[in-house]
Amino acid sequence: MKQTKINNYDHKKIEAKWQKKWEKSGIYKALDKSKKSKFYSLIEFPYPSGDGLHVGHIRSNTAMDIISRKRRMEGFNVLYPIGWDAFGLPTENYAIKTGIHPIKITKKNTDIFRKQLKSCGFSFDWYREVNTTDPGYYKWTQWIFLQLLKNGLAYKKKMPINWCLSCKIGLANEEVIDNHCERCGGETDKREKEQWMLSITKYADKLDKDLDLVDYLPNIKLQQRNWIGRSEGAEINFRLVAERFTRSSDLLAEARPDTRKSFSDYPPVTVFTTRADTIFGATYLVLAPDHPTLLDLRDKIKNWDEVVAYATETKKRSELERTVEGKEKTGIELKGIKAINPANQKEIPIFIADYVLFHYGTGAIMAVPAHDKRDKDFAEKFNLPIIPVILKESKKSMSYVMGVDEAAIESIGVEILRKTDDGYFEVEIPYDQLDKYKELIRKNMEPHFWNEFSTRDGFYFIFKHKDGRIEEMFLNEKTNDLIDRYGATFNDKEPGKEPGNVYSWIAENSFYSKLLIHSDQGVLINSGKFNGKLSSDVVNEIVQFVGGQKKTKYKLRDWVFSRQRYWGEPIPVVSCAICGLVPVPEKDLPVKLPNVKNYKPTDTGESPLAMIENWVKVRCPKCKGWAKRETDTMPNWAGSSWYYLRYIDAKNKKVFADKNKLKTWLPVDWYNGGMEHVTLHLLYSRFWHKFLFDQKLVPTKEPYKKRTAHGFVLAPDGQKMSKSKGNVINPDSIVKLLGADTLRVYEMFMGPFADAISWNTDSVAGSRRFIERVWRCIEKISDDKNNKNDELDRLVNNTVKKVSDDYEGMKFNTAVSAMMILVNEFDKAVSIPKSYFETFLILLAPLAPHVTEELWERLGNKKSIHLSAWPKYKLEHKNNSKIKIVIQVNSKVRDTMELTMNISDDKLKSLALQRENVRKWVGSSKIKKIFVVKNRLINIVI
């Protein structure tokens, strides 16, 4: 065996050496022209914060670095670029605090980040580095905005902004904590301000549908879909009438149709609903507290003051707070007006409540408490009628039995499916036993109970009053009117209670409410001529019947695009007294940020730019008269909405990117980023891309072919790392002390890539030991081809498969463990055949690029390991190898056998039965059956 004398593993030397060599040779440079197939891998470009690189950055960057390096070895021309998303609030706030210009801060921070990233050995193509704050970059961000403006996708609208009453400045959502300003602690309010908006909602349909074209992780796709929130429904008008009379003792009066038509009518309220099929159950309307119709009705609303007070209170709170506040529903009835349910002409009350939002749908809903949880909560609180209109369809006859003895039920051969703590049985009754079962109930049910069962034809109810009197009713489309009658008479459950609708009573009983109070589709009841029909079949008919109109709505709202801030791209528009809003001519782009000393927002709510008179005052591009520049800037999202396009042609001065180059590289093949960006950022950039596609400026419908997400790296205490908590792990010190390779291995080994994981400094040692062990292997490399050994050969081959598959599936932790197992075997071996070790090094190279490159060179290789070919898994053909077969008796492991592969079942059975252990456990028992799982297991059932 040839022994190679080696130095100790010196990560500092090795890592510096190869980083320098790689940079010099440019082996990670992407080629715009190449015979190879392209592969574009992308990470979310970092925000260069003053805190420096986070260990979380390293985890996600390493992941895509592994993919990129593997693709290169598989023969792809890979683009793995990097840049800086450098506009933003933290930098601006830091500038305000220190007086240092954001440009200087950004330069300093990006320099630090660049150095840190380089020290980790990522295979970025640094020649394409971009920076969103570079005028050469934001020129094109502004240009894209102008295209949006030209095409009617940008407009101005009054929107509420957060306003600090003491600082007198506008605040970002993030700066408002519990209605108080983050910095001064003073109270905040909402203020109306003209804002630039982008009509992303015009693309809602495409953004939703085209998710079918991309390969995003299922949960990411789901979140996008939920955010866009497409729902198909109908808009239906509810006529308003002046209140006729109020008689508090007559609860049913409001639901009774009115025959007199003497009151005057008002313009109707339009509601949006996805469940028009439930309209017969709509027992009240709810408007958003800021619904404009309220103002029109001002004179007719008797409790106007109360309404205004409620609306004002609601406005103060953010939607999030309204949500967090939780279960207790609040609202105010509009006294003096009523609405008419167009389905049954019943008069119903109208409320305002904060659970209805003005900007979704039409800002008004019809409430169907029987089939919507929130409506039900509200109805219960305000004591409003709950009228079920949909019966759950049942395929079997099911019954919930109460007040009947268990033995009695079983005596007629009915099986009890489930018993609950609160004393009822769930049973399933064969249809031919139904009559027998009813008889049993009548006889055995204790007084004061009632039982119900569902059948193919409807619901059957048996009630036993206190005096033993039995009332029965069958409920389906024909007999439905019985329910009203019964509801009025069945009142001896709780003698003190007002006679009420039986459904209210059902609603109070959790397991009955499952049958009638639910949000599923089913058979209609209480619905006039639609009774007995399947709700899903007749929705459209019902919409027609009530004069409604089918509509598709989206949750998605238009994008508030302006910020009253300094550190962002100026919006390239001029406001002229004569010509109105005039776009800055493209030849005058970029509109550069002026150099100022004061970055503080103004106390008028305008951007700091508004104070720079000689910048604001310009000639109108149209009429050449004096005009004012737009002083708002763009949000952070702007620059990050198209950066992947700029990477393709980062230095182009004529266009944002050359068409041919776009054609070469698009779409991004694999985009990995944080879960926190899968709604806003991902959606915004898809929106811009789709717009550019429609303008024929990019060649693909979608920007990203595949999107995956990583988990957070948390501090050792399980919390998010933050300077204020003092729990930040600095990657630099680990790179310095243990090396970038160790850090990379550890970050990928620490746990499942998609999960949030706490840092554990102790565990890093394991990764370092692993690399040292790899290092030591080189002492016993043998060139002897005859030295090959079958077992090691198989293990190497299996590791190739495991690691290849795991990298692709982002199961990096198990890939590392597979390589550890192989290295442990290498460690035990007397000598390691060179080819095995080389194969292993290639597998490890994407993960630990420096140490593998060094060892590769020491093995005598001239070309970089990162340019070698990815190993292929060899399908095994050997049938003679031995495997372990598990022997179970009654599913318990009792023995194992070493056998050759693919042994016949019969032979296996007879061999197994001869085993002493098996004989011991089987004894004289009769063997019922024997199960064989090929090459794995045999189970003898006795």
Next chain:
RNA sequence: GCCGGAGUGGCGAAAUGGUAUACGCAAUAGACUCAAAAUCUAUCGAUCGCAAGGUCAUGUGGGUUCAAGUCCCACCUCCGGCACCA
């Protein structure tokens, strides 16, 4: 409240329905050393047993199956996201 994800040793975790706890960390004992560190060897879910071995364990309760961490039903807890989205 809604949506998504997850509950397995002391810890991070692994497991196409087929030997639960791979791999790593920590811990304990031993070797080497004057000593320590490093390294190496061994042990390492609980419990009963001198041992062979048995029994019980994957959040809880049911179910399907020869066989369940994995599939189904109900529930509990934790984490993440949110715009109570009709």
